[in-house]
Amino acid sequence: MSETPPDLTRPGVSRRGFLQGSSAVAGSLGMAVGAAEAQQAEPSADARTIALTVNGTRRHVTVEPRTTLVEALRDTLGLTGTKIGCNQGQCGACTVLMGGTRVNSCLTLAVMAEGTEIVTVEGLADPTGDLHPMQAAFAENDAFQCGYCTPGQILSAIACIEEGHANDAVEIREYMSGNLCRCGAYPNIVAAIEQVRDSEQG
Amino acid sequence: MRSFSYSSPGQIGDASDAARESGAQIIAGGTTMVDLMKIGVIAPDALVDINGLSDLEGYAVAGDRMRFGALAKMSTVADDPAVIDAFPALSESLWKAASPQLRNVATLGGNILQRTRCPYFRDTAYAQCNKRNPGSGCAALEGGETNLHAILGGSSACVAMYPGDFAQALIAFDAEVVVSGAGGERTIPFSQLHVQPGDSPEVETVLEPGEIVTEIVLPVVPAMANSTYLKARDRESYAFASASAAVGVAMDGDTVSDVRIALGGVASVPWRATDAEDSLRGQPLTEETAREAGRIAFETAEELEGSAYKIALGADVVAGALMQVKSRMGGE
Numbered sequence A: 001m002s003e004t005p006p007d008l009t010r011p012g013v014s015r016r017g018f019l020q021g022s023s024a025v026a027g028s029l030g031m032a033v034g035a036a037e038a039q040q041a042e043p044s045a046d047a048r049t050i051a052l053t054v055n056g057t058r059r060h061v062t063v064e065p066r067t068t069l070v071e072a073l074r075d076t077l078g079l080t081g082t083k084i085g086c087n088q089g090q091c092g093a094c095t096v097l098m099g100g101t102r103v104n105s106c107l108t109l110a111v112m113a114e115g116t117e118i119v120t121v122e123g124l125a126d127p128t129g130d131l132h133p134m135q136a137a138f139a140e141n142d143a144f145q146c147g148y149c150t151p152g153q154i155l156s157a158i159a160c161i162e163e164g165h166a167n168d169a170v171e172i173r174e175y176m177s178g179n180l181c182r183c184g185a186y187p188n189i190v191a192a193i194e195q196v197r198d199s200e201q202g
Numbered sequence B: 001m002r003s004f005s006y007s008s009p010g011q012i013g014d015a016s017d018a019a020r021e022s023g024a025q026i027i028a029g030g031t032t033m034v035d036l037m038k039i040g041v042i043a044p045d046a047l048v049d050i051n052g053l054s055d056l057e058g059y060a061v062a063g064d065r066m067r068f069g070a071l072a073k074m075s076t077v078a079d080d081p082a083v084i085d086a087f088p089a090l091s092e093s094l095w096k097a098a099s100p101q102l103r104n105v106a107t108l109g110g111n112i113l114q115r116t117r118c119p120y121f122r123d124t125a126y127a128q129c130n131k132r133n134p135g136s137g138c139a140a141l142e143g144g145e146t147n148l149h150a151i152l153g154g155s156s157a158c159v160a161m162y163p164g165d166f167a168q169a170l171i172a173f174d175a176e177v178v179v180s181g182a183g184g185e186r187t188i189p190f191s192q193l194h195v196q197p198g199d200s201p202e203v204e205t206v207l208e209p210g211e212i213v214t215e216i217v218l219p220v221v222p223a224m225a226n227s228t229y230l231k232a233r234d235r236e237s238y239a240f241a242s243a244s245a246a247v248g249v250a251m252d253g254d255t256v257s258d259v260r261i262a263l264g265g266v267a268s269v270p271w272r273a274t275d276a277e278d279s280l281r282g283q284p285l286t287e288e289t290a291r292e293a294g295r296i297a298f299e300t301a302e303e304l305e306g307s308a309y310k311i312a313l314g315a316d317v318v319a320g321a322l323m324q325v326k327s328r329m330g331g332e
């Protein structure tokens, strides 16, 4: 359900309007980026340098306490593969792996990620350029249209299998529910995950 | 987000001292805190990160008391086969909440203290919100939409709904929370942790400044093993409850010897439906007695225009949860 205040001039925004509600969230994919970046005003005296291991490489980044992990990745390290959609933990576009588990990097403060290992979409293909099996499966199954949600979907999908929550399509849908897709590529995303799961088992 | 200072103490006493400073707030998983800081609803001067208190990450379900450290992650506890087996409602209340990504960082202590999702509380463009801005009025009650609000335990000052799921499994089973602060350690019945809005909706809990929740403790009872958490959501998954129920039942032959019912998505605080429980104790558990319990659970509900649908929905959820537990116990 949408948590933005309903339009008061429009009576009876129905709780059944959930499709409306969720597409309102998905519909904001990509639109919050400017707003988030515009907020970097007055640098704080509390800025500090933290160490992160990003895609296998130890990196040092100078951040303020209020810098989120996604801002550190995108703005400071230039890793723009990780996307910002809702910026509120609702869409999953900012999903990265932190210490091996999937998290929303928009709700994680960079200082709180200090010392952890981060994997972003840039770290998935192997050094020779071969795609990660999940990336290949997304391509083969047309599991995206505009592609905005895709980096987050792929990282979440990898974690979904790793966690053991990809046993059937219903479970995959439940455990991929933190990743919204405005383009509605859900059936193909599920197919890609099933394909990778089956090839890993086989 | 307004800037703030940040510290990560390694000792509970230091963390509590730092959190007691005026303008300081505790952060655990940060999924409520960072969200609310971004939208300007809260603007702390200092954040005290308690993740350095690694003693608080553990939990144990064996023995006659279950204990959960405040920093245990929602996902870890939800997925633990021992928890699923001993107390299914608790596991379900966790995995049916939020999303996998959120559950990987969100902590049990932070979860019970999450803030309301009232859209006017969350939008600083609305000047009127007694909870955010005491004495300013209530945008929901004064011409707003009340479809996400409380029909139980609200007041004329605030009808914000307590949105958490896990808390319902806790209150149904007599949980206690252990807290640590300047005055040392104390234990609070979970049912007394949250306070109804009354005239001062800005006061949400009985915690003193700097008090840190360290542990959640539950006495083990047979009804835990026969429990479930049923959650009606507008989307199939990944949404807050429109109405939900944590229930547990123990039978003595054909009659109910113990029953627990708590309601989510409908009340201002975690809500135990004791009258509904009383109606079932000593009775057989049938479709009729389950429906009657559902009806009684909402007998004292206030008519609130946008949320009136929750009365019928909530009663159905209570009855449905009871019947689900019955069928799991091997009844017909």
Ligand SMILES: Cc1cc2nc3c(=O)[nH]c(=O)nc-3n(C[C@H](O)[C@H](O)[C@H](O)COP(=O)(O)OP(=O)(O)OC[C@H]3O[C@@H](n4cnc5c(N)ncnc54)[C@H](O)[C@@H]3O)c2cc1C
Residues within 6 Å of the ligand: A088, A089, A090, B025, B026, B027, B028, B029, B030, B031, B032, B033, B034, B035, B050, B070, B071, B096, B097, B098, B099, B102, B105, B106, B107, B108, B109, B110, B111, B112, B113, B114, B163, B164, B165, B166, B211, B212, B213, B214, B238, B239, B240, B241
């Ligand atoms: C998009 C979205 C969807 C969600 N859906 C659901 C849902 O369906 N059901 C549900 O139940 N929840 C839902 N949530 C809420 C989520 O479960 C909570 O945000 C989370 O559990 C809070 O835990 P945390 O560790 O991140 O807390 P934090 O954000 O770190 O803290 C929350 C509050 O608790 C205080 N605090 C934290 N730990 C302690 C402690 N040990 N002692 C004293 N004070 C403490 C903090 O000061 C703060 O006030 C959702 C959240 C989001 C963003």
Ligand code: SF4
Residues within 6 Å of the ligand: B116, B118, B119, B120, B121, B128, B129, B130, B131, B132, B137, B138, B139, B140, B141, B157, B158, B159, B160, B201
């Ligand atoms: S219901 Fe409570 S939280 Fe919502 S606007 Fe009214 S006073 Fe604020």
Ligand code: FES
Residues within 6 Å of the ligand: A083, A084, A085, A086, A087, A088, A089, A090, A091, A092, A093, A094, A095, A104, A105, A106, A107
């Ligand atoms: S940007 Fe939407 S969840 Fe982080």
Ligand code: FES
Residues within 6 Å of the ligand: A029, A143, A144, A145, A146, A147, A148, A149, A150, A180, A181, A182, A183, A184, A185
């Ligand atoms: S949002 Fe366009 S492919 Fe998912």
